[in-house]
Amino acid sequence: MHNKTCSHLPPGFKYHVLNGNAPDIFYWFWAIGGVCWITVLCVVVPQILKLRRDGVEFRNRSKDMFMAKAFQIGFQVCCYPVVLSTCKFIVLLSPSFMFQLEFIASCYEAYSIFLFTQFLIMLMGGHKKSAFLESLTHNWDNWVSNLLTLDLKKGPPVKYWTSFPLACCCRCLEIPKHMTHTHFLIIYNLILQFCVTAPFWSFVMLLKDTRGDREPIHWSNCAVCCIYGLFVLMRGTMGVLSPYNPRGKFFSIQSLFLSTIVPNDVMLYLKVSVKKGHRYDERVMREAWSCIITLVFCGFISFAYRRFWHRGDCRSAQISFERGSIIEVSSSMSFSGYDNMRGAYDNPNWDESLGHAHHTESVSFHAVAEDGKNNQLLKLYSS
Numbered sequence: 001m002h003n004k005t006c007s008h009l010p011p012g013f014k015y016h017v018l019n020g021n022a023p024d025i026f027y028w029f030w031a032i033g034g035v036c037w038i039t040v041l042c043v044v045v046p047q048i049l050k051l052r053r054d055g056v057e058f059r060n061r062s063k064d065m066f067m068a069k070a071f072q073i074g075f076q077v078c079c080y081p082v083v084l085s086t087c088k089f090i091v092l093l094s095p096s097f098m099f100q101l102e103f104i105a106s107c108y109e110a111y112s113i114f115l116f117t118q119f120l121i122m123l124m125g126g127h128k129k130s131a132f133l134e135s136l137t138h139n140w141d142n143w144v145s146n147l148l149t150l151d152l153k154k155g156p157p158v159k160y161w162t163s164f165p166l167a168c169c170c171r172c173l174e175i176p177k178h179m180t181h182t183h184f185l186i187i188y189n190l191i192l193q194f195c196v197t198a199p200f201w202s203f204v205m206l207l208k209d210t211r212g213d214r215e216p217i218h219w220s221n222c223a224v225c226c227i228y229g230l231f232v233l234m235r236g237t238m239g240v241l242s243p244y245n246p247r248g249k250f251f252s253i254q255s256l257f258l259s260t261i262v263p264n265d266v267m268l269y270l271k272v273s274v275k276k277g278h279r280y281d282e283r284v285m286r287e288a289w290s291c292i293i294t295l296v297f298c299g300f301i302s303f304a305y306r307r308f309w310h311r312g313d314c315r316s317a318q319i320s321f322e323r324g325s326i327i328e329v330s331s332s333m334s335f336s337g338y339d340n341m342r343g344a345y346d347n348p349n350w351d352e353s354l355g356h357a358h359h360t361e362s363v364s365f366h367a368v369a370e371d372g373k374n375n376q377l378l379k380l381y382s383s
Contacts, residue, residue, distance in 0.1 A: 011279050013094035023280055026092065029292050033089050036299035040085045043302040044078055047309065051075040054311040058318070070122055070317035073115045078309050080112040081256060085298040088291040095284045099209040106202035109260060110195040113226065116253050117191055120233070122317040124240050153178040155239015163231035165224060179236035187236070190229030197222040223261045230254055244316065248308030252301060259297030263290040 016022050055071025062068070087101040157176035162168060201222075234250040267286040 009279070010095040010098060010284050012096040015279070016095060017093060021279075026288065029092050029288055033092050033292055033295045036295040037085050037089045039299040040081050040302045043306050044082055047306045048075045048078045048082070051078060051309070051311055051314065055314070058315070068314075068318045070119065070314045070321060071311075073119045073122075073317075074309060074311070074314040077112050077115050077119065077253075078305050080108060080253075081298045081302050081305055083108045084256065084260065085295055088294050088298075091291050092288060095287065098284075098287045099206045103199070103202040103206050105260065107199045109257065110198045113191060113230075113253065113257065114195045116249070117188060117233075119317055120237065120241065120246075122321040123244055123313065124237065125320045155242065158235050158238065160232050160236035163228060163235055165231075166228045183236070184233075187229045187233050190225050191233070194222050194226035220261065220265055223257075227254065227257065227261075230257075244313050245308060248304060249313075252304040252308055255297065255301045255304065259294045259301070263293040 011021065016026075051071060051074045052067075055067045055075065058071060059065075059067045084105050087105040091098045091101055157178050159171050159174040159176050160179060162171040162174045230250060230253065234246060238246060267290050
């Protein structure tokens with residue numbers, strides 16, 4: 001009676017691993033998946049700890065109660081491959097948790113993409129601390145103008161609307177132009193809609209599974225719009241974000257995003273060999289293949305996270321957030337150099353000769369005045 005009741009359910013850890021009922025292909029999955037999971041942990045976890053340690057030191061130096069927002073975003077985004085690979089590897093060990101873990105992975109995926117867009121806005125000098133308070137007393141137009149204080153016309157005009165995957169074939173028809181604030185908000189909403197719909201549909205699938213409903217839900221259109229928004233944002237802001245190597249950061253986020261979407265969609269149209277009437281039905285095997293593909297992707301992409309997400313960008317984003325300016329800070333700069341730089345920036349009469357007055361490491365930053373009229377480039381050299 002118990003076997004009849006559980007025959008339609010995915011196998012659990014005891015039935016799957018301890019009792020040795022898993023198909024032979026799963027032994028290969030466990031070996032490959034385990035290597036990829038350990039690779040992600042060894043590559044990304046030290047970077048996460050380094051960012052968090054630097055954020056705590058930054059907090060103590062500035063005498064704040066909480067860690068700076070940019071450092072919080074930095075190490076939380078770097079946790080994305082760790083969370084994703086862990087969820088996928090657990091599914092290989094216990095397929096009965098596949099919908100619950102898919103929901104957890106989707107929520108963190110949406111959260112990471114949202115944090116990534118906030119990090120880009122901080123790097124560009126937008127999202128002044130006073131923007132939200134001003135929005136309570138001013139109209140929408142004033143709120144939009146205060147939301148983004150950066151100069152989006154920096155760099156050459158580009159064709160950003162004709163991007164992958166929706167309009168890349170029509171690039172010859174678009175006229176090169178600079179991104180406007182209105183277009184930025186449209187693209188921002190394209191990305192943000194996935195951050196809301198992905199957890200929702202994952203939760204719906206979880207509820208359907210508890211009721212025994214195996215009919216799949218196709219919500220790939222939301223993911224395609226998000227991918228398109230990320231590519232458009234990358235092309236449109238390349239000139240503004242050029243000091244921070246934005247392509248590497250976009251590549252790391254987009255690659256992990258595609259590694260979760262593409263395998264699931266591809267496996268829907270592929271046939272997998274299963275034993276008729278067996279607990280390892282087509283749904284379980286498709287999920288297993290999807291997990292191993294994602295784990296392999298995570299193993300390779302983890303090196304991109306380690307290379308392109310470092311503390312120098314977190315410091316730059318935090319200073320830009322505080323000042324509403326575009327700031328570039330060397331990743332090797334000491335905290336004393338950071339303090340001296342902040343003091344120099346607070347002084348409205350600073351000039352290039354200030355650099356020789358401070359015994360700091362070599363650092364450069366680009367300060368953009370809030371009125372958009374006075375752009376200056378300052379270099380502080382160590383004596």
